[in-house]
Amino acid sequence: MTNPEKKHILYKESIKREVTALKEKILSFLDDERYEDLQALIDNATKEELAKVLETLDEDHLAKLFDCLDKELAADVFVLLKQETQKMLLEHFSDIEMQEVTEEILDEKPEELLESMPLDVVQEVLLKADPEQRNDKIVEILNFLEYKKFVQLKPLLSELKPMDIAEIFAEIDEEKLPLIFRLLPKELAAETFVEMNSTQQELLIRSFSDHELKLILEDLFVDDTVDLIEEMPANVVKRILMQADSETRKSINEILKYPKDSAGSIMTTECISLRQDMTVQQCFEKIRAQAIDKETIYTCYVTDNQKKLLGIVTVKDLLLHSYNERVEDFMQDNFVYADTLTDKEDVANTLSKYDLLSIPVVDQENLLVGIVTVDDALDVITEEATEDISFINAVTPSDKPYLETGVFRIYLHRIPWLLILMISATFTGLILNTYEAMLSTLLVACVPMIMGTGGNAGSQASVTVIRGMALDEIRPRDILSVIWKEIRVSLLVSVSVGFVCFAKLQLIDRFIFGYPYTLLYSAAVGVAIMFGVIVAKIVGCCIPILAKTLKIDPAVFANPFITTFTDVLSLLIFCGVTLGLFGLGTV
């Protein structure tokens, strides 16, 4: 009779022996670089055996062996390892090297992940994963967890960038958000708050005590506070202004009075000003003292007692001069600046043109009132491109991401344009109603092609010119060179289009589908399309320039006007050429 206890021990002994045997084989294969044999060995072993072997190896062999496993096996084995071994592996391999394995691990359910692995390893795994996948997983984990377990994830959140935390928070259940938000350390909380969408910001502010709100506001830069105020409803704004200190309140009111889209409205008032008689040493002392509170420190502004802007000094300039030199001896006094009322798009373009990190904003008396930084310029450039793309395609631009914009708002952004364009189609309807009796069926069937090609040819020209003007490459006074260029382009284009149109009618419509398009018919349509293209291109390039001259945004104005115009013109030309020039009436 065998003792079951004994049997168990024997069984364990045998496993241990097997593992030891496996380990020795693996070690010898590894050292002799017999990778094919090693692979065969791995394929035959269970993941538990492999985990046991891995735990007994030194770091070098451990890494080598782990590297031989395919990603699925590696993930399975990794979860079984002891915490120290897991950490050793995470430290040994770089983020990129571990990425496939971490992805595989994260594909398992997050609860399992949390149960099977200690929290600091989970954190390491999450931090090594691809940001997109990582954020989704964290959302899942946070939504799954109870409050008391959130606290364990505090160190994980503290390791993330504010932009990523905001992305994660955007998908967290509403009632959990205020609790999780309070886990963030003070400064990170403020930075994250800035990146969140306005609905969530409002939710949080409503859940804050006055003291909590004050703490957040203290850590916000003035321009961010202004952005926040512009988004919030009146009662929230009142609370914000009450909690802001008087200095900040003054700056906020200052910025709020500038018109939307002006440099003043996007600037921040926090920047480092120096005096012209300061030495490099004194400058560095001042920068060190103020750096923590300023959005950017790399460009400093030299002003006099009245805050009149005298020059600019970069930290690079300071580093290139010795400690006892004076600022006035090397400051750049021929600098680029913006007016508070300069259009923000111009400011962004200037910043981009001169490769600056920030640009000073002065008031009418030439006194320094703030700066616009390159990250704001980037946002402006992206926004303006979105605006242009929207207007050109008949949508009023939205300042919120699509998925966060309400259905009714999207409706409002689209419906006016659709209606204007639909009603302006009255003209083409009238023309067709007038001439239709005279046009043969074959010619009427060509109308969509004629109008479509005219419209496309026109918008090709208008879009190129609109974009060129947005980038400051084309100015209104270039109108003659633009027209001359478009005339030459449209001649080339129209000849090709006319010829292909003729060929298409002969080959496709007549030969393949058997419609009786004679040579004369096809030639008439081809000639009509040629004239249509030339006229559309010239109209298309002129209208945006005229709009700009009249100080109307070319993108807004160009679209409905050019469409209506080219539609009507190409239809009229079509009727004129086929009926008048070629005499192709139905009669």
Place this chain on the structure above:
Amino acid sequence: MTNPEKKHILYKESIKREVTALKEKILSFLDDERYEDLQALIDNATKEELAKVLETLDEDHLAKLFDCLDKELAADVFVLLKQETQKMLLEHFSDIEMQEVTEEILDEKPEELLESMPLDVVQEVLLKADPEQRNDKIVEILNFLEYKKFVQLKPLLSELKPMDIAEIFAEIDEEKLPLIFRLLPKELAAETFVEMNSTQQELLIRSFSDHELKLILEDLFVDDTVDLIEEMPANVVKRILMQADSETRKSINEILKYPKDSAGSIMTTECISLRQDMTVQQCFEKIRAQAIDKETIYTCYVTDNQKKLLGIVTVKDLLLHSYNERVEDFMQDNFVYADTLTDKEDVANTLSKYDLLSIPVVDQENLLVGIVTVDDALDVITEEATEDISFINAVTPSDKPYLETGVFRIYLHRIPWLLILMISATFTGLILNTYEAMLSTLLVACVPMIMGTGGNAGSQASVTVIRGMALDEIRPRDILSVIWKEIRVSLLVSVSVGFVCFAKLQLIDRFIFGYPYTLLYSAAVGVAIMFGVIVAKIVGCCIPILAKTLKIDPAVFANPFITTFTDVLSLLIFCGVTLGLFGLGTV
């Protein structure tokens, strides 16, 4: 008999007395702030008299009086003043205050300007003028001047930013360019060279001696040299590579091997690397030593001996720690980085998302190979927006400004799309040819409106989704929320469009123009347009997402496909609804 000499003296005396009298009156009016009387006095005086008075005043009165003159008079008087007085005025008033006057002065012919005023005053005037006007004037002056006089303008050019000089050079006569370019000091010459267009760069390189080329190349950053090489013809590239030092040549070859549009292809290899055991003091010493040669110094990279990237330290971090602290104690080890093969658009978006000034680029072994700076990211974002706008509107994007692109190249960028779209209109032609016999004239006249509205509704949806995906706000897995949103929006939109269409046919076409659109006809067209809009919106939002899933640029793919699709669908729906549902045949 009066001595003519005497008479002349008497005459001069009388002028002098008049001027003295004028001066006294002016002074008393100024001091008593009797501005109306002063204005009357000014209006009666000649510009010569005013100039004489101004020259005798102290700075305070001078400025006050000058400020009272309107801009035309001020300009006329200014030109008559002695050089010291001119300089005093230029120094007293800020650029903005002088702008109207300098504009007025510059509106006179440049040659007169050069003759009537000494060169250093001309320079001051030009530098105070609005950059746009200033650059044009400088072009005029340079084109007008003979070579030996260029030299006098050397100090003026040295005061301008490289981007402005490049703009000026773009309009200088070709044969004068190499001469004028040689006037620039060495470093400015290199910076200007980078900003010039490739035609002019080639012209210059061909005019350079090997030594001159070497000097310019020495001052270029590696990424700029790479851009240059990519633009130049083979024989020029050969010369450039021969003159570059071996270190640069190695870096160039390194960058050139990365695919177009990858992070590797836009990075620069010049950045400051630190070791983790360095103290703040040692870091600053290294930065000071290397700053002059590096494109950016504000973010430094901590690497080990193998160049493996361990962390990031900003100059701001360094300034916030004391001199004897070690880098490893405060470096950011959880940093954002890009792979050499990461798409440059993703790199730019990441840089923008995290508000970075530069982002490190690592190779497959996680070794630091370069950085991408924010100014390059700005260019990428602008370029990508232009690309999207172009593709959406059926133009192949150009990497050169419109005015610098040749006619034939513009033709090539436009013709394929026009032809594809024209030939795809075959489908609508077939549908019309099939159903036209059955459709009444009144219904055929509505076809452009039906197709136009369907097309516009579809492109509104597709453009919003395309832009949302470019900005990373919409991801392919959001497809269901996008469709659900578009369904709701399209229901709202279609009801409005259908109703307005019905009303328009009744009010405009029937009531005003007298076409016999009965209630039934109008209702049929209204219902058809409703269905058309709904289908177009859903197709419009799905196609870009499908394109992205298939790894095709949504902007390229979306346009021709969606246009053809919505045209055909709305036409079919129209025929189906009017003929099938409402039974409105011609018979």
